[in-house]
Amino acid sequence: MRWGILIFPGTWSHQDFAHVFQDVLKVDWGYIWHKDTSVAGYDALILPGGFAHGDYLRCGAIARFSPIMDAVVRFAREGGPVMGSCNGFQILCEAGLLPGALLRNSGLQYRCRWVHIRTERTDTPFTAVLRPGQVLRIPISHGEGRYYAPPETLERLRANGQIIFRYSTPDGRLTDEANPNGSLEHIAGVCNEGRNVLGLMPHPERASEALLGSEDGRLLFEGLLEGAKRP
């Protein structure tokens, strides 16, 4: 399977994903420029972190109108797996592919540190090799990661099992101290109703090698690779 990594002006995590695909997982991948109009030939899409279009107006607000996004929306609506990390999560929310929005961290500070996230659901292509409740250690790096959704949306997310990751302590407890940005209900990652689009604030690509302090992030890519092997 071939992974497509989107690049917008201001994207900065694309090389980290490329390194993981090229050198760690040894799988096929390619870059997709935001002015391209097709994602043909790719089996999964990654929207990496960064500051697409300078995060002008709102994070992800301008990127959503990049020429490539029509093809991304079509790919997602047809069930193709799409993962947005950090700024990529913000773009997917702005594009309406994921519910909710990401706001300024409640502490107002940019947070760049390791966090723990608890796996709430394993029934998405990305979380298929995880155990329910499994805690992953993955870094975050963002100023606008406070997940918000209106009460009726939140209710729907809970009912449909669309909350995929929550910030937690290393042993899986949900405490205010373990929530780095004030996200509602400690939400770190959500999926769409079709379960093929995943957004999360943490950076799995920065935690895919023991050398970097954690290999937990790699499990998200391996989930999809395992799924692709099955008939």
Added chain:
Amino acid sequence: MLEARIHVTLKQSVLDPQGDTVRSALASLGFRDVTDCRIGKFMVLRLDEQDPARARARVDEMCRKLLANPVIEDYVFQVSEVAG
């Protein structure tokens, strides 16, 4: 020439930590009469359009499609005649 002046603010139901911080800074300066502070964005657009009703409809569409995110933000705007 018509000009639109647009205010975008976080919805009342959305926590505004920046506004809260400014409110407490004001309080520490002695302005304890400030009970709430919300911080938003102010945008001024010049429009190549003569008809105010049509301009208002266009600006409303711009707000819904791009300038505000309806999930988290409210917007208000005025359209007025300005010297070209």
